[in-house]
Amino acid sequence: MAELVVAAAAPAPAGRWGAAPPQELLERLKDYGQEGAFALWDELAPEERDFLVRDIQSIDLARIDRIVRCSLRSQGGPVPVVQPVPESSVATVDDRSPEDKERWWRRGLKAIAEGKLAVVLLAGGQGTRLGSSDPKGCFSIGLPSGKSLFQLQAERILCVQKLAAQSTDAPGNTPQIHWYIMTSPFTDETTRKFFESRRYFGLEPDQVTFFQQGTLPCVSPDGRFIMETPYKVARAPDGNGGVYAALKSKRLLDDMSARGVKYIDCYGVDNVLVRVADPTFLGYFIDKGVSAAAKVVRKAYPQEKVGVFVQRGRGGPLSVVEYSEMDASMTTEINQTTGRLRYCWSNVCLHMFSLEFLNQVTNSLEKDSVYHLADKKIPSIHGYTAGLKLEQFIFDVFTYSPSTALFEVMREEEFAPVKNANGATYDTPDSARLMLLRLHSRWVVAAGGFLTHSVPLYMTGVEVSPMCSYAGENLEAICRGRTFHAPSEISL
Ligand SMILES: *[C@@H]1O[C@H](CO)[C@@H](O)[C@H](O)[C@H]1NC(C)=O
Numbered sequence: 001m002a003e004l005v006v007a008a009a010a011p012a013p014a015g016r017w018g019a020a021p022p023q024e025l026l027e028r029l030k031d032y033g034q035e036g037a038f039a040l041w042d043e044l045a046p047e048e049r050d051f052l053v054r055d056i057q058s059i060d061l062a063r064i065d066r067i068v069r070c071s072l073r074s075q076g077g078p079v080p081v082v083q084p085v086p087e088s089s090v091a092t093v094d095d096r097s098p099e100d101k102e103r104w105w106r107r108g109l110k111a112i113a114e115g116k117l118a119v120v121l122l123a124g125g126q127g128t129r130l131g132s133s134d135p136k137g138c139f140s141i142g143l144p145s146g147k148s149l150f151q152l153q154a155e156r157i158l159c160v161q162k163l164a165a166q167s168t169d170a171p172g173n174t175p176q177i178h179w180y181i182m183t184s185p186f187t188d189e190t191t192r193k194f195f196e197s198r199r200y201f202g203l204e205p206d207q208v209t210f211f212q213q214g215t216l217p218c219v220s221p222d223g224r225f226i227m228e229t230p231y232k233v234a235r236a237p238d239g240n241g242g243v244y245a246a247l248k249s250k251r252l253l254d255d256m257s258a259r260g261v262k263y264i265d266c267y268g269v270d271n272v273l274v275r276v277a278d279p280t281f282l283g284y285f286i287d288k289g290v291s292a293a294a295k296v297v298r299k300a301y302p303q304e305k306v307g308v309f310v311q312r313g314r315g316g317p318l319s320v321v322e323y324s325e326m327d328a329s330m331t332t333e334i335n336q337t338t339g340r341l342r343y344c345w346s347n348v349c350l351h352m353f354s355l356e357f358l359n360q361v362t363n364s365l366e367k368d369s370v371y372h373l374a375d376k377k378i379p380s381i382h383g384y385t386a387g388l389k390l391e392q393f394i395f396d397v398f399t400y401s402p403s404t405a406l407f408e409v410m411r412e413e414e415f416a417p418v419k420n421a422n423g424a425t426y427d428t429p430d431s432a433r434l435m436l437l438r439l440h441s442r443w444v445v446a447a448g449g450f451l452t453h454s455v456p457l458y459m460t461g462v463e464v465s466p467m468c469s470y471a472g473e474n475l476e477a478i479c480r481g482r483t484f485h486a487p488s489e490i491s492l
Contacts, residue, residue: 017049025056032065033224040230040381052231059217059233063369067216068223070369071390082310084335084342085318089311090296090406091284107286108279112164113175116262119157119277120247122240122349122394123150123191123269124184124213130429131421135187137269138194141418141429143436144463145489149269149418150194154179154201155466156276163279163470176207177277178259180252184237188212211250213242216371216390218378226380226387234378234387238371240268240349241392248362256355264358266394268349272416272432273439275471281352284407291357292401295350297411299341302332306346307395309406318404320347320395345406347395348415361397413439413471437461437487443472444490449479453486465491 020026021038029035037056044052111117127136137150147155157177165174183191192210195201200208215235218226228234238245243266247253256264263282267274275281285293296309307320323331326343333342371390378387398404409415416435419427441451441461453460462484468491469475484490 016046017053021049022053025053028061029056032061034061034065037225037227037233040227044231048231055232064217067369067371067390068219071371071373072223074370075373080312080316082312082319082321083314085309085311085345085406089318089404090345090408092408093410101280104280104283104287106167106279107283108281109160109164109167109283111263111282111286112160112177112277112279113168115175115260117277117282118178118180118256118259118261118264120180120182120243120264120266121153121269121276122182122243122267124182124187124237124240124242125269126186129420130418133186135183135191135194135269136418137191139418139429141272141433141436143433143489144487145465145491148194149272150191151198151201152272152466153269153274153276154203156274156470158202159466159470160277160279163473176204178256178261179203179208180247180256181208181210182213182243182246183210184213185215186237209252209255211246211252213240213246214238214249218376218387218389220385220387226378226385228378228380230381234380236376236378236389236391239391240394241365241396243394244358244362244365244392244397247358248366253355253359253362262355264353264355266351266353268394268417270418271348271350271414272418272436273414274350275414278471280471281350281407285352285405288403288405290401290403290405291354292398292403293352293405293407294347294395294398295409295414296345296406297348297409297415299344299346300411302341304346306348308343309345309347309398310343312399317399317401318406319399320393345408348417349394350409350414351394353397357397357401361400364400365392365396434459434461437463440464440490441486443469443475444479444484446472447475447479448481449475450481450483451486452483455487457486460486462486463489465489467492 021041026035026038029037123135123137125136126133127139130139132139138148140146140148157179161174161177165171216238218234218236220226226234263285265277281295299306299308305323307322309318310321312319330343335342371392374389374391376387376389377384412435416432417427418429418432422428422430438461440463443464444462451462468478
Protein backbone atom coordinates (compact mmCIF):
# COMPACT_ATOMS: atom_id res chain seq x y z
CA MET A 1 0.00 0.00 0.00
CA ALA A 2 2.87 2.39 0.82
CA GLU A 3 4.14 1.87 -2.70
CA LEU A 4 0.81 2.83 -4.19
CA VAL A 5 0.64 6.04 -2.18
CA VAL A 6 3.95 7.04 -3.73
CA ALA A 7 2.63 6.17 -7.17
CA ALA A 8 -0.49 8.21 -6.56
CA ALA A 9 1.55 11.27 -5.62
CA ALA A 10 3.09 11.39 -9.08
CA PRO A 11 1.07 13.29 -11.70
CA ALA A 12 -1.37 10.77 -13.11
CA PRO A 13 -1.18 10.32 -16.87
CA ALA A 14 -4.55 10.13 -18.61
CA GLY A 15 -5.58 6.44 -18.62
CA ARG A 16 -8.51 4.67 -20.11
CA TRP A 17 -10.85 6.96 -18.20
CA GLY A 18 -9.07 10.25 -18.86
CA ALA A 19 -8.94 13.05 -16.35
CA ALA A 20 -12.55 12.77 -15.19
CA PRO A 21 -14.33 9.69 -13.84
CA PRO A 22 -16.86 8.09 -16.18
CA GLN A 23 -19.79 10.45 -16.07
CA GLU A 24 -22.57 7.89 -16.01
CA LEU A 25 -21.08 5.98 -13.10
CA LEU A 26 -20.45 9.19 -11.19
CA GLU A 27 -24.09 10.21 -11.68
CA ARG A 28 -25.25 6.84 -10.39
CA LEU A 29 -23.03 7.19 -7.33
CA LYS A 30 -24.45 10.66 -6.75
CA ASP A 31 -27.98 9.25 -6.89
CA TYR A 32 -27.07 7.20 -3.84
CA GLY A 33 -24.89 9.76 -2.08
CA GLN A 34 -21.78 7.65 -2.66
CA GLU A 35 -19.79 9.95 -4.96
CA GLY A 36 -17.15 10.15 -2.20
CA ALA A 37 -15.83 6.87 -3.62
CA PHE A 38 -14.32 8.95 -6.46
CA ALA A 39 -12.91 11.63 -4.15
CA LEU A 40 -9.29 10.76 -4.84
CA TRP A 41 -9.72 10.15 -8.57
CA ASP A 42 -7.31 12.91 -9.58
CA GLU A 43 -4.51 11.29 -7.61
CA LEU A 44 -4.92 7.79 -9.03
CA ALA A 45 -2.68 6.13 -11.56
CA PRO A 46 -4.42 4.85 -14.74
CA GLU A 47 -4.51 1.21 -13.61
CA GLU A 48 -5.87 2.29 -10.24
CA ARG A 49 -8.64 4.20 -11.96
CA ASP A 50 -9.51 1.07 -13.95
CA PHE A 51 -9.54 -0.92 -10.74
CA LEU A 52 -11.81 1.58 -9.00
CA VAL A 53 -14.28 1.70 -11.89
CA ARG A 54 -14.48 -2.10 -11.97
CA ASP A 55 -14.85 -2.22 -8.20
CA ILE A 56 -17.79 0.23 -8.25
CA GLN A 57 -19.36 -1.50 -11.25
CA SER A 58 -19.35 -4.78 -9.34
CA ILE A 59 -21.53 -3.26 -6.61
CA ASP A 60 -25.31 -3.45 -7.00
CA LEU A 61 -25.76 0.17 -5.89
CA ALA A 62 -29.56 0.10 -5.70
CA ARG A 63 -29.54 -3.04 -3.57
CA ILE A 64 -26.82 -1.81 -1.22
CA ASP A 65 -28.59 1.52 -0.88
CA ARG A 66 -31.79 -0.25 0.12
CA ILE A 67 -29.95 -2.49 2.59
CA VAL A 68 -28.10 0.43 4.19
CA ARG A 69 -31.23 2.58 4.50
CA CYS A 70 -33.47 -0.21 5.82
CA SER A 71 -30.84 -1.44 8.27
CA LEU A 72 -30.05 2.03 9.64
CA ARG A 73 -33.76 2.83 9.96
CA SER A 74 -34.59 -0.36 11.85
CA GLN A 75 -31.75 0.23 14.31
CA GLY A 76 -32.76 1.21 17.81
CA GLY A 77 -36.40 0.49 17.04
CA PRO A 78 -38.75 -0.72 19.75
CA VAL A 79 -37.47 -3.84 21.47
CA PRO A 80 -40.02 -6.55 20.75
CA VAL A 81 -41.78 -7.97 23.78
CA VAL A 82 -40.63 -11.52 24.22
CA GLN A 83 -41.67 -14.45 26.34
CA PRO A 84 -40.42 -17.99 26.80
CA VAL A 85 -40.95 -20.52 24.04
CA PRO A 86 -44.26 -22.32 24.67
CA GLU A 87 -43.84 -25.90 25.81
CA SER A 88 -45.85 -27.14 22.85
CA SER A 89 -43.11 -25.90 20.49
CA VAL A 90 -40.34 -28.02 22.05
CA ALA A 91 -39.79 -31.76 21.88
CA THR A 92 -37.71 -32.43 24.98
CA VAL A 93 -35.49 -35.45 25.44
CA ASP A 94 -37.59 -36.53 28.44
CA ASP A 95 -40.83 -36.47 26.45
CA ARG A 96 -39.44 -38.70 23.74
CA SER A 97 -40.46 -42.36 23.78
CA PRO A 98 -38.40 -45.11 22.15
CA GLU A 99 -41.31 -45.52 19.71
CA ASP A 100 -41.09 -41.84 18.72
CA LYS A 101 -37.38 -42.16 18.08
CA GLU A 102 -37.82 -45.32 16.04
CA ARG A 103 -40.64 -43.78 14.00
CA TRP A 104 -38.71 -40.58 13.27
CA TRP A 105 -35.55 -42.50 12.37
CA ARG A 106 -37.43 -44.68 9.84
CA ARG A 107 -39.39 -41.80 8.44
CA GLY A 108 -36.22 -39.75 7.97
CA LEU A 109 -34.36 -42.62 6.31
CA LYS A 110 -37.26 -43.16 3.93
CA ALA A 111 -37.25 -39.50 2.86
CA ILE A 112 -33.47 -39.65 2.41
CA ALA A 113 -33.77 -42.82 0.32
CA GLU A 114 -36.27 -40.91 -1.84
CA GLY A 115 -33.69 -38.17 -2.38
CA LYS A 116 -35.64 -35.51 -0.53
CA LEU A 117 -32.89 -34.24 1.75
CA ALA A 118 -30.07 -31.85 0.90
CA VAL A 119 -27.44 -30.53 3.27
CA VAL A 120 -26.14 -26.97 3.43
CA LEU A 121 -22.88 -26.38 5.26
CA LEU A 122 -21.84 -22.92 6.42
CA ALA A 123 -18.08 -22.98 5.97
CA GLY A 124 -17.10 -19.41 5.17
CA GLY A 125 -14.98 -18.97 8.28
CA GLN A 126 -11.23 -19.25 8.67
CA GLY A 127 -9.61 -20.84 11.67
CA THR A 128 -8.15 -17.49 12.72
CA ARG A 129 -8.87 -17.98 16.40
CA LEU A 130 -7.41 -21.48 16.13
CA GLY A 131 -4.21 -19.96 14.82
CA SER A 132 -4.73 -20.96 11.18
CA SER A 133 -5.68 -19.01 8.07
CA ASP A 134 -7.01 -22.19 6.44
CA PRO A 135 -10.74 -22.80 6.20
CA LYS A 136 -12.02 -24.02 9.53
CA GLY A 137 -13.27 -27.26 7.98
CA CYS A 138 -9.69 -28.29 7.11
CA PHE A 139 -8.79 -28.21 10.78
CA SER A 140 -7.87 -31.44 12.54
CA ILE A 141 -8.61 -31.56 16.27
CA GLY A 142 -6.08 -34.28 16.95
CA LEU A 143 -8.31 -37.36 16.89
CA PRO A 144 -6.61 -40.76 16.72
CA SER A 145 -7.63 -40.91 13.04
CA GLY A 146 -6.29 -37.41 12.34
CA LYS A 147 -9.50 -36.63 10.43
CA SER A 148 -10.43 -33.05 9.62
CA LEU A 149 -13.84 -31.56 10.36
CA PHE A 150 -14.74 -31.85 6.66
CA GLN A 151 -13.81 -35.52 6.60
CA LEU A 152 -15.86 -36.37 9.69
CA GLN A 153 -18.88 -34.67 8.13
CA ALA A 154 -18.40 -36.26 4.70
CA GLU A 155 -18.17 -39.73 6.25
CA ARG A 156 -21.31 -39.16 8.28
CA ILE A 157 -23.12 -38.33 5.04
CA LEU A 158 -21.75 -41.55 3.51
CA CYS A 159 -22.98 -43.47 6.53
CA VAL A 160 -26.49 -42.03 6.38
CA GLN A 161 -26.66 -42.82 2.66
CA LYS A 162 -25.78 -46.43 3.43
CA LEU A 163 -28.33 -46.65 6.23
CA ALA A 164 -31.00 -45.14 3.97
CA ALA A 165 -30.21 -47.67 1.25
CA GLN A 166 -30.38 -50.57 3.74
CA SER A 167 -33.79 -49.37 4.93
CA THR A 168 -35.33 -49.84 1.49
CA ASP A 169 -36.35 -52.88 -0.53
CA ALA A 170 -33.52 -52.20 -2.95
CA PRO A 171 -30.46 -51.83 -0.70
CA GLY A 172 -28.20 -51.83 -3.76
CA ASN A 173 -29.42 -48.39 -4.82
CA THR A 174 -27.56 -45.96 -2.63
CA PRO A 175 -29.28 -42.57 -2.54
CA GLN A 176 -27.21 -39.40 -2.79
CA ILE A 177 -27.48 -36.60 -0.32
CA HIS A 178 -26.43 -33.45 -2.13
CA TRP A 179 -24.02 -31.33 -0.14
CA TYR A 180 -23.99 -27.57 -0.73
CA ILE A 181 -20.93 -26.00 0.86
CA MET A 182 -20.85 -22.27 1.39
CA THR A 183 -17.36 -20.81 1.31
CA SER A 184 -16.20 -17.20 1.37
CA PRO A 185 -13.72 -15.32 -0.79
CA PHE A 186 -11.13 -16.23 1.85
CA THR A 187 -11.80 -19.95 1.92
CA ASP A 188 -13.21 -20.90 -1.46
CA GLU A 189 -10.13 -22.00 -3.37
CA THR A 190 -8.47 -23.77 -0.44
CA THR A 191 -11.68 -25.62 0.36
CA ARG A 192 -12.15 -26.88 -3.20
CA LYS A 193 -8.53 -28.00 -3.38
CA PHE A 194 -8.81 -29.74 -0.02
CA PHE A 195 -11.77 -31.78 -1.25
CA GLU A 196 -10.17 -32.55 -4.63
CA SER A 197 -6.86 -33.68 -3.18
CA ARG A 198 -8.70 -35.99 -0.78
CA ARG A 199 -11.05 -37.38 -3.42
CA TYR A 200 -14.09 -35.90 -1.75
CA PHE A 201 -13.60 -38.35 1.13
CA GLY A 202 -15.43 -41.03 -0.82
CA LEU A 203 -18.39 -38.92 -1.90
CA GLU A 204 -19.15 -38.50 -5.59
CA PRO A 205 -17.55 -35.22 -6.75
CA ASP A 206 -20.80 -34.23 -8.45
CA GLN A 207 -22.80 -34.50 -5.26
CA VAL A 208 -20.88 -31.59 -3.79
CA THR A 209 -21.58 -27.99 -4.83
CA PHE A 210 -19.38 -25.18 -3.55
CA PHE A 211 -20.72 -21.64 -3.56
CA GLN A 212 -19.42 -18.41 -2.12
CA GLN A 213 -21.18 -16.16 0.30
CA GLY A 214 -21.32 -12.53 -0.74
CA THR A 215 -19.56 -9.49 0.60
CA LEU A 216 -21.06 -6.08 1.31
CA PRO A 217 -19.42 -2.66 1.48
CA CYS A 218 -18.54 -1.43 4.96
CA VAL A 219 -20.14 1.93 5.62
CA SER A 220 -19.65 4.90 7.90
CA PRO A 221 -22.29 5.51 10.59
CA ASP A 222 -24.14 7.75 8.11
CA GLY A 223 -24.13 5.07 5.44
CA ARG A 224 -21.28 6.13 3.13
CA PHE A 225 -18.83 3.63 1.66
CA ILE A 226 -15.55 3.39 3.51
CA MET A 227 -12.56 3.29 1.16
CA GLU A 228 -10.01 0.64 2.03
CA THR A 229 -7.57 2.18 -0.43
CA PRO A 230 -8.01 5.23 -2.68
CA TYR A 231 -9.36 2.90 -5.37
CA LYS A 232 -11.11 0.12 -3.46
CA VAL A 233 -14.25 0.03 -1.34
CA ALA A 234 -13.83 -1.75 2.00
CA ARG A 235 -15.94 -4.92 2.10
CA ALA A 236 -16.78 -7.66 4.56
CA PRO A 237 -18.61 -11.00 4.25
CA ASP A 238 -22.36 -10.64 4.72
CA GLY A 239 -22.60 -12.97 7.75
CA ASN A 240 -23.56 -16.65 7.86
CA GLY A 241 -27.12 -15.55 6.99
CA GLY A 242 -25.62 -14.50 3.65
CA VAL A 243 -26.36 -18.12 2.77
CA TYR A 244 -29.91 -17.15 1.84
CA ALA A 245 -28.94 -14.38 -0.58
CA ALA A 246 -26.26 -16.66 -2.04
CA LEU A 247 -28.58 -19.66 -2.48
CA LYS A 248 -30.99 -17.40 -4.30
CA SER A 249 -28.57 -15.45 -6.48
CA LYS A 250 -26.74 -18.63 -7.51
CA ARG A 251 -30.08 -20.31 -8.26
CA LEU A 252 -29.30 -23.16 -5.94
CA LEU A 253 -32.84 -23.37 -4.60
CA ASP A 254 -33.89 -24.13 -8.18
CA ASP A 255 -31.11 -26.67 -8.37
CA MET A 256 -32.47 -28.37 -5.24
CA SER A 257 -35.97 -28.31 -6.64
CA ALA A 258 -34.77 -29.94 -9.87
CA ARG A 259 -33.18 -32.71 -7.81
CA GLY A 260 -36.45 -33.41 -6.03
CA VAL A 261 -35.23 -32.03 -2.70
CA LYS A 262 -37.91 -31.06 -0.19
CA TYR A 263 -35.94 -30.60 3.03
CA ILE A 264 -32.71 -28.83 3.84
CA ASP A 265 -30.45 -29.58 6.78
CA CYS A 266 -28.26 -26.59 7.56
CA TYR A 267 -25.39 -26.36 10.04
CA GLY A 268 -22.10 -24.68 10.90
CA VAL A 269 -18.74 -26.27 10.18
CA ASP A 270 -17.21 -26.09 13.65
CA ASN A 271 -19.28 -28.66 15.56
CA VAL A 272 -17.26 -31.85 15.93
CA LEU A 273 -20.28 -33.91 17.01
CA VAL A 274 -22.67 -32.63 14.34
CA ARG A 275 -25.10 -35.28 13.13
CA VAL A 276 -25.15 -34.24 9.51
CA ALA A 277 -28.35 -35.27 7.70
CA ASP A 278 -29.77 -36.71 10.93
CA PRO A 279 -32.64 -39.08 9.99
CA THR A 280 -34.27 -38.66 13.42
CA PHE A 281 -34.37 -34.88 13.15
CA LEU A 282 -35.69 -35.10 9.59
CA GLY A 283 -38.36 -37.59 10.59
CA TYR A 284 -39.41 -35.34 13.45
CA PHE A 285 -39.52 -32.36 11.09
CA ILE A 286 -41.74 -34.21 8.60
CA ASP A 287 -43.93 -35.52 11.43
CA LYS A 288 -44.52 -32.01 12.79
CA GLY A 289 -45.22 -30.58 9.34
CA VAL A 290 -43.42 -27.33 10.21
CA SER A 291 -41.54 -24.90 7.95
CA ALA A 292 -38.47 -24.63 10.14
CA ALA A 293 -36.92 -26.45 13.06
CA ALA A 294 -33.86 -26.11 15.22
CA LYS A 295 -32.05 -28.48 17.49
CA VAL A 296 -31.52 -26.84 20.87
CA VAL A 297 -29.60 -27.71 24.01
CA ARG A 298 -30.43 -26.58 27.52
CA LYS A 299 -28.37 -23.60 28.57
CA ALA A 300 -25.56 -24.90 30.76
CA TYR A 301 -25.62 -21.97 33.21
CA PRO A 302 -27.35 -18.56 33.23
CA GLN A 303 -24.39 -16.50 32.00
CA GLU A 304 -23.45 -18.83 29.18
CA LYS A 305 -22.81 -16.71 26.10
CA VAL A 306 -25.31 -18.27 23.73
CA GLY A 307 -28.34 -17.01 21.88
CA VAL A 308 -31.64 -18.47 23.07
CA PHE A 309 -34.97 -19.00 21.41
CA VAL A 310 -37.84 -16.80 22.57
CA GLN A 311 -41.37 -16.15 21.39
CA ARG A 312 -42.05 -12.66 20.07
CA GLY A 313 -45.30 -11.36 21.48
CA ARG A 314 -48.17 -13.61 22.44
CA GLY A 315 -48.58 -16.30 19.83
CA GLY A 316 -45.88 -14.67 17.70
CA PRO A 317 -43.05 -16.39 15.84
CA LEU A 318 -40.07 -17.92 17.58
CA SER A 319 -36.81 -16.09 17.18
CA VAL A 320 -33.32 -16.03 18.60
CA VAL A 321 -32.18 -13.37 21.05
CA GLU A 322 -28.44 -12.93 21.28
CA TYR A 323 -26.72 -13.13 24.62
CA SER A 324 -25.67 -9.48 24.33
CA GLU A 325 -29.28 -8.39 23.86
CA MET A 326 -30.52 -10.02 27.05
CA ASP A 327 -30.56 -8.09 30.30
CA ALA A 328 -29.42 -9.67 33.55
CA SER A 329 -32.91 -10.38 34.87
CA MET A 330 -33.95 -12.15 31.68
CA THR A 331 -30.76 -14.19 31.71
CA THR A 332 -31.30 -15.50 35.24
CA GLU A 333 -35.11 -15.64 35.48
CA ILE A 334 -36.37 -18.94 36.93
CA ASN A 335 -39.76 -20.55 36.34
CA GLN A 336 -41.01 -21.16 39.88
CA THR A 337 -42.97 -24.25 38.88
CA THR A 338 -40.13 -26.08 37.20
CA GLY A 339 -37.17 -24.50 38.98
CA ARG A 340 -35.48 -24.11 35.61
CA LEU A 341 -34.38 -21.10 33.59
CA ARG A 342 -37.30 -19.50 31.75
CA TYR A 343 -35.09 -18.77 28.75
CA CYS A 344 -33.14 -21.98 28.41
CA TRP A 345 -33.21 -23.17 24.81
CA SER A 346 -29.82 -22.45 23.31
CA ASN A 347 -29.48 -22.12 19.59
CA VAL A 348 -26.62 -24.31 18.36
CA CYS A 349 -26.92 -23.73 14.61
CA LEU A 350 -28.47 -27.08 13.65
CA HIS A 351 -31.44 -26.25 11.48
CA MET A 352 -33.94 -27.94 9.19
CA PHE A 353 -36.05 -26.06 6.64
CA SER A 354 -38.55 -26.99 3.99
CA LEU A 355 -37.48 -25.90 0.51
CA GLU A 356 -40.83 -24.20 0.11
CA PHE A 357 -40.11 -22.03 3.14
CA LEU A 358 -36.59 -21.18 1.95
CA ASN A 359 -38.02 -20.03 -1.37
CA GLN A 360 -40.43 -17.71 0.39
CA VAL A 361 -38.06 -16.43 3.00
CA THR A 362 -35.26 -15.51 0.61
CA ASN A 363 -37.74 -13.21 -1.15
CA SER A 364 -38.91 -11.70 2.15
CA LEU A 365 -35.37 -11.11 3.36
CA GLU A 366 -34.44 -9.42 0.09
CA LYS A 367 -37.56 -7.25 0.21
CA ASP A 368 -37.08 -6.19 3.84
CA SER A 369 -33.31 -5.75 3.43
CA VAL A 370 -32.72 -5.45 7.18
CA TYR A 371 -29.20 -6.44 8.16
CA HIS A 372 -27.53 -6.36 11.54
CA LEU A 373 -25.10 -3.49 11.92
CA ALA A 374 -21.91 -4.46 13.70
CA ASP A 375 -19.75 -1.59 14.96
CA LYS A 376 -16.25 -2.37 13.79
CA LYS A 377 -12.93 -0.69 13.23
CA ILE A 378 -12.60 -0.83 9.46
CA PRO A 379 -9.14 -0.60 7.81
CA SER A 380 -9.33 2.48 5.58
CA ILE A 381 -7.28 5.18 3.89
CA HIS A 382 -7.58 7.11 7.16
CA GLY A 383 -6.28 4.23 9.29
CA TYR A 384 -8.78 2.20 11.29
CA THR A 385 -12.11 4.02 11.06
CA ALA A 386 -15.27 3.51 13.11
CA GLY A 387 -17.69 1.92 10.70
CA LEU A 388 -20.42 -0.63 10.24
CA LYS A 389 -20.37 -4.14 8.85
CA LEU A 390 -23.66 -5.35 7.44
CA GLU A 391 -24.51 -8.93 8.32
CA GLN A 392 -27.35 -11.35 8.33
CA PHE A 393 -27.50 -14.33 10.65
CA ILE A 394 -28.59 -17.80 9.78
CA PHE A 395 -31.32 -17.66 12.43
CA ASP A 396 -32.87 -14.42 11.08
CA VAL A 397 -35.33 -16.52 9.09
CA PHE A 398 -37.17 -17.87 12.12
CA THR A 399 -39.22 -14.69 12.59
CA TYR A 400 -40.59 -15.30 9.08
CA SER A 401 -41.49 -18.92 9.68
CA PRO A 402 -45.20 -19.68 9.95
CA SER A 403 -44.35 -22.66 12.17
CA THR A 404 -41.18 -23.57 14.02
CA ALA A 405 -40.45 -26.61 16.15
CA LEU A 406 -37.54 -27.01 18.55
CA PHE A 407 -35.91 -30.37 19.12
CA GLU A 408 -33.88 -30.77 22.28
CA VAL A 409 -30.67 -32.75 21.97
CA MET A 410 -28.03 -33.65 24.54
CA ARG A 411 -24.99 -31.45 24.39
CA GLU A 412 -22.63 -34.36 25.07
CA GLU A 413 -24.09 -36.22 22.09
CA GLU A 414 -24.39 -33.50 19.47
CA PHE A 415 -22.68 -30.23 20.29
CA ALA A 416 -18.94 -29.76 20.63
CA PRO A 417 -17.90 -26.58 18.82
CA VAL A 418 -14.29 -25.69 18.09
CA LYS A 419 -13.94 -21.96 18.41
CA ASN A 420 -10.85 -21.16 20.46
CA ALA A 421 -7.26 -22.33 20.47
CA ASN A 422 -6.14 -24.83 23.08
CA GLY A 423 -5.48 -23.14 26.38
CA ALA A 424 -8.76 -21.21 26.32
CA THR A 425 -11.35 -22.30 28.87
CA TYR A 426 -13.96 -23.67 26.50
CA ASP A 427 -14.78 -24.73 22.93
CA THR A 428 -11.22 -25.78 22.12
CA PRO A 429 -9.91 -28.62 19.94
CA ASP A 430 -8.94 -30.47 23.15
CA SER A 431 -12.39 -30.11 24.73
CA ALA A 432 -14.14 -31.13 21.52
CA ARG A 433 -11.88 -34.14 20.99
CA LEU A 434 -12.50 -35.32 24.53
CA MET A 435 -16.26 -35.01 24.07
CA LEU A 436 -16.10 -37.13 20.93
CA LEU A 437 -13.87 -39.77 22.53
CA ARG A 438 -16.11 -40.01 25.58
CA LEU A 439 -19.28 -40.32 23.52
CA HIS A 440 -17.80 -42.98 21.25
CA SER A 441 -16.36 -44.87 24.23
CA ARG A 442 -19.86 -45.03 25.72
CA TRP A 443 -21.17 -46.43 22.42
CA VAL A 444 -18.50 -49.12 22.41
CA VAL A 445 -19.17 -50.13 26.01
CA ALA A 446 -22.93 -50.16 25.40
CA ALA A 447 -22.29 -52.48 22.44
CA GLY A 448 -20.45 -54.93 24.70
CA GLY A 449 -16.86 -53.80 24.04
CA PHE A 450 -14.08 -53.21 26.58
CA LEU A 451 -11.48 -50.47 26.82
CA THR A 452 -7.94 -50.51 28.11
CA HIS A 453 -5.92 -47.36 28.43
CA SER A 454 -2.50 -46.17 29.44
CA VAL A 455 -3.57 -42.60 30.23
CA PRO A 456 -6.47 -42.05 32.64
CA LEU A 457 -9.75 -42.83 30.91
CA TYR A 458 -11.21 -39.40 31.64
CA MET A 459 -8.51 -37.99 29.36
CA THR A 460 -8.89 -40.37 26.48
CA GLY A 461 -11.18 -42.85 24.74
CA VAL A 462 -11.77 -44.50 21.41
CA GLU A 463 -12.99 -42.96 18.19
CA VAL A 464 -15.58 -44.78 16.09
CA SER A 465 -15.28 -44.16 12.37
CA PRO A 466 -18.52 -42.85 10.84
CA MET A 467 -18.07 -45.68 8.34
CA CYS A 468 -18.97 -48.09 11.20
CA SER A 469 -21.68 -46.18 13.00
CA TYR A 470 -23.53 -42.90 12.69
CA ALA A 471 -24.96 -42.50 16.19
CA GLY A 472 -23.91 -45.63 18.06
CA GLU A 473 -26.03 -48.11 16.08
CA ASN A 474 -24.79 -51.36 14.54
CA LEU A 475 -21.73 -51.65 16.75
CA GLU A 476 -22.43 -55.03 18.41
CA ALA A 477 -20.94 -57.08 15.60
CA ILE A 478 -17.73 -55.08 15.77
CA CYS A 479 -17.43 -54.56 19.52
CA ARG A 480 -19.04 -57.36 21.54
CA GLY A 481 -16.46 -59.11 23.66
CA ARG A 482 -13.55 -57.26 22.07
CA THR A 483 -11.07 -55.06 23.88
CA PHE A 484 -9.84 -51.80 22.41
CA HIS A 485 -6.83 -49.86 23.58
CA ALA A 486 -7.49 -46.12 23.94
CA PRO A 487 -6.72 -43.84 22.25
CA SER A 488 -7.41 -45.44 18.87
CA GLU A 489 -9.86 -45.42 16.02
CA ILE A 490 -12.29 -48.25 15.43
CA SER A 491 -12.89 -48.55 11.70
CA LEU A 492 -14.04 -51.18 9.24
C1 LIG B 1 -43.49 -22.45 34.09
O1 LIG B 1 -43.44 -23.77 33.59
C2 LIG B 1 -44.71 -24.40 33.53
C3 LIG B 1 -44.48 -25.86 33.20
O2 LIG B 1 -43.54 -26.01 32.16
C4 LIG B 1 -45.56 -23.67 32.53
O3 LIG B 1 -46.82 -24.28 32.40
C5 LIG B 1 -45.71 -22.22 32.97
O4 LIG B 1 -46.41 -21.49 31.98
C6 LIG B 1 -44.36 -21.56 33.22
N1 LIG B 1 -44.55 -20.29 33.84
C7 LIG B 1 -44.02 -19.17 33.39
C8 LIG B 1 -44.30 -17.93 34.18
O5 LIG B 1 -43.34 -19.13 32.39
